Amino acid sequence: MELVTTKAQLRKARNAVDSTSKVGLVPTMGGLHDGHLALIDTARSRCSQVIATIFVNPLQFGPNEDFESYPRVLERDSELLKKKGVDLLFAPSVHEMYPNGRDDHTVIALPHLTNVLCGTSRPGHFDGVATVVSKLFHLVQPHVSYFGEKDWQQVTLIRAMVCDLDFPIDIEVVPTFRNNRGLALSSRNSYLDQEQAAKAPLLYSALVRVRDLVLRGENNYSQLEADAIQSLADAGFTPEYISVREGRSLRVANSQSSDRRVFGAARLGETRLIDNLAIDP
C-alpha cells in the first residue's frame, strides 16, 4: 500500500492507475473499526483499485464538538488498511486540504436535506461533509464510493450532491456493522466508559421496538417516537430525536410511505450516538 499526504502525490498516483481499472474510494476520518473494514472489503471485492482516505475534516465539526479529541491513530489505521489490501491511502493535513483556511472556503450546501434529523443539532455539519467529499471526489476520481448505512442521512445527501452536481460516481451503501448486542460500530464508541458501553445498545433496541410496532400496524408514529424517547431518557440517555421518515426523501413518514426507516440520535454522557433501521423491506 502506498501512503500519500499531498494532493500532488495523490494526483500522480491516481494518474498512474491503468485506465481500464475500476477505482473504488472509501473516505474515512480514521479511528478505523470493523464497520470501516467492511467498507474496504466490499470495495476490494468489487474494484481493481481501492483508495482509502483518512482526514478528520474540521469543516464538519461544530465549535463545541469533538474535533480535537477525535481518534487519530494513523499508524494503526494504515496497518489495518494494508492488511486489507488497500492500494493507496491519502492522509492529508488540514493545511493540505484547506491551505487558505477554513473560514473563506467554498462550501457545498444542500439545504433540503440538511435541516432535519442530525442537521438540526449540528448546523453546518452536512455542508462540511458535502464540501470535503466533493473535494475527495475531484482528487481521487473514483468510479464508485462506499459509505456506511449507519450514516444514512449523510449518504442520502451525498447521493443528492452527486446527482445535482453531475459527479460520474456510483454511491454504494454497506450495511451497518453491529457488535453482538446490536450497537452500531462508530469511532466515537471509544469515548464510552464501561457502564456507558453496556447501556449504548439500548438505542438500537429502541429503534427495533419502533420498527416492529410499525410493522405490526401501529400508525401513531408520534406516540411511538415519544415512547422511545421516554424509554431512552429513563435509561440515562439524553435523546435528541427518534423519527420515522421516508428513506429517500427524509420526509416525515406516514402509513402510506413505502420506504420507511426509523432514525435515532441520543447522547450518553458526552458521546453522541446515532443509528437507523429500515422498516420496509
Ligand code: PAF
Ligand atoms: O463518515 C465519515 O467518516 C465522514 O463524514 C466522511 C464521509 C469521511 C467525510 O469526512
